[in-house]
Amino acid sequence: MNIFKRIAGHLYFFAGMILFVATMLVVMLPAGIALFFPEPRRARIIHPTYKIWMSIFLPLVGCPVRRKGKHHFKKGENYVVVVNHNSLVDIPVSTPWIPGPNKTLAKVEMARIPLFGIIYRAGSILVDRKADASRKESFTRMQETLRLGIHLCLYPEGTRNKSTAPLQPFYDGAFIAAIRAQKPIVPAVIFGTKEILPNKPKLWARPKTIRYHFLEPIPTKGLSMSDRHELKEKVFRIMESYIIQHA
Template identity: 50%
Template sequence: MNWLKNILGRLFAVYGFLLFTVTFLILFIPIWIANFMPDPQKTRYFLSLSRGWMAVYMPMIFCPVRKKGVEYFAPGQTYVVVSNHNSLVDVPVTTPGVPGVNKTLSKKEMGEVPLFGMMYKVGSVMVDRKDEASRRKCYDDMRKVLDMGIHMLLYPEGTRNRTADPLKPFYDGAFALAIEAQLPIMPSLLFHTKKILPPGKLFFALPHRIDYHFLPPVSTTGMTLEDVPMLKEKVFKLMTEYYITHQ
């Protein structure tokens, strides 16, 4: 019956894409208005739209999102939130799913996508990974975001995990950022998004429930940049063990 699953998966992908496009066009002008606002008002306004949008869109594509562990977010505390990254579905789940105001880090190319790129420019810190000056500037920009009391949401694996392993090895950036800002790391894990958009399949999708879990925060108080490898390994181990236990 693989042929039937293949046909249904492609039909579902068309449905999901068309519904995403239609709902985006309805919100196009309100999102466009955000470009003219200063932060943090701009990001707060954009997130209120995104949360309402995804609260409607995700159930309509039969991918309801269930969150666990939001009580770990202390009122008034800013975090560097780290998440695993399995699928293109991750961003529309994590960005509205993180409690409070947050930004993520996005490639410059995402901001150049016609129409849709506008969302990345509003809700993200943009970086040209091929440009060293841009990489340095984005680090400074992320520090400014944190100084405004806005969480930074980062994917320390760097790219989507297309392997069979629970997590890919982490890069240093998120952990160095948290240590320099002396802010806690908030580990988080997405479940089942790889089942919705399986790696290696072009324009194929299947509906599935999504679970988004937050783990207890990890303090960086008193740490220096010399502690980055230790902190990175500690968070990697916590997230891997949790993922294996709860997948």
């Protein structure tokens, strides 16, 4: 990378962060108010708020989102949406553009960040991955979320994919949640975020259009826990093939 591109990328990153924080301060008010309401009303306040926020912020920084496959979401039904994870940019993209209120699973450490933690708590199911009791409670809350008719948005890779492979191996959690609730899984693929905010160089970014594609739902009706590994591998193969074909 030449020196001019590196400097431009660093300047773009810091300008984007300043704009993110400035717009976040406006969103804090409705997010803070939403915390006083129980679910599903809280999610119904938060989702359109975050969608409006990102519909303004992302185009302003040159990263508009183009969705495909919204028709897979049927009215009156809710889903477990599993999304690939390449970059921190995936977080403000994935949940706002799911058609309808949804909750995501998030590390409790993020909720401790001043100011930003309010927004995280309002839209997430928090989990302390180091505590068994917290992990068990998160499964209970995921089931309650699905029972209330709210979508779940989960990253089955568990963490950002910093490799050159299309996907990292999946964990079981999303598939256990879907089978327990007998809810269909919607595989979803985000393209472009790794190029916007790569792992290296640090504090460097660039503008790029983001593509967010929802694939055909996979039913779980009639499946049991013994089917979770087969279900996980099926979803993995579908998403991996789609990424390779459309990257």
